[in-house]
Amino acid sequence: MFQKTMGDRVMLLFFYCSAGIFALLCMLPLWIGLVASFTNELSLIRDGYGLWFNHFDTTAYKLIFTGTSTVYRAYGVTIFSSIAGVALTLILTSSFAYPLTVTSVKYRNKISLFAYITLIFSGGLVPTYIMTTKLLHMHNSIWVLIIPAALNGYNMFLMKNFFNTIPEALAESAKIDGATDIYIFYKIILPLSKPILATIGLFAALTYWNEWFRVLLFIDDSKLFSLQFLIIRLQQQSEFLNSSLSAGARAALGGLTIPTIGIKLATAMISIGPIILLYPFLQKYFIKGLTIGAVKG
Known part of the structure; x- marks a missing residue:
């Protein structure tokens, strides 16, 4: 030894x-x-900022949580869209990527080329808005936060590269025993692909959790605001309120100062908490999925 x-x-x-x-x-x-x-x-x-609590104050958190269910509702919208989005992303991405690794599938290279083109070009903001609102009718719908982001070329190619590392002999031997392609995919390929599934799932979770731009474009109903979009609204409103208060108004309120900095930091702590708790459980799969999926293209 x-x-x-x-x-x-x-x-x-x-x-x-x-x-x-x-x-x-x-x-x-x-x-x-x-x-x-x-x-x-x-x-x-x-x-200024310090390493320990100086003049401990919870006003920022009270302003965020007290007397309103808006934050809790936004948390619920974000949690639901993240869970549903991750599940849909894994289903669509794996179902799209695996057939492109099977040599018996016709036109798989051409389909891969079309997927690659989406990484370079996009339809643009205006056509996307028109298609989403006029054709798909997803305006003021929670599904507009889930469906459009469920499939993208980058995740597909990352998962496709991982599937290429799985020996074809496993599928061939299963076919000899009478297994169908669907059975092979769900019972053999996916159980061996936990690292890349965790990696893509983490990517998708971060995307859905931090979503705010689609809310700005497609959501008018405050009940469907995501957490990140609500954070932006809270920060803007607190800054406006603090800057618009006159000296007489401050005196009438007992010298009240709206904690604009505190609200920004408090909302940041609230929003990143679940992701920080999730990442340690997926770290080993995340690293393995990136290294293995990036070796063979």
Whole structure:
């Protein structure tokens, strides 16, 4: 058995310490933002950002959550669209990518070319808006946040490259035993593709969770606002309210200062929480899916 020398141990310790320090540096901005979101606005303006709570204040969170169900409803819309969008993305992407790796499928190279063209060209904003509202009738519908983003060429090619790494002998031996193509796909190919499914799922989850532009274009009903779009609205409204209050109005309100900075940071903490909790469970699949799926094209 190989014995580690003193030099190996020192080098290993150096690598661990370097990785640990780098991880702490990456976490530092997040921690500073969390501390600032619980800091009094005047203290934050006067003293700046710090590493510990100074003049602890929860006004920003109270303004966001107290007396309104808007934030909770936006959370529900975002969670539903993310879960449904990830499921639809995995179904469509895997169903589209796998046939393009089967050599017996005709015109698979031409279909791949059409998919590649979508990575370079797009129809543009105006045709997309007209098609979505006039032809598909998805204006003010939650499905406009789910369906249009469910399939794209980048995810398809990434999954296609992963499927190419699976030996064709598995499918051929299953066909000899009488298995159909659908059975092979769902019972053999997909169980072996957990790394790439987790990778594409994480990509899709981030896309759906951070969606706000489609809400701006296609949603007028406040009950269908996503969390990210609501965050933008809250920040804009707080900045406008704080800048429009006169000195007399501030005096009448007891010198109230709208925590515009605190609201920005509080909404950021609220929005990134679930993604931070999700990523550690998918990290090993995420790294493996990227490395394996990128080797063979």
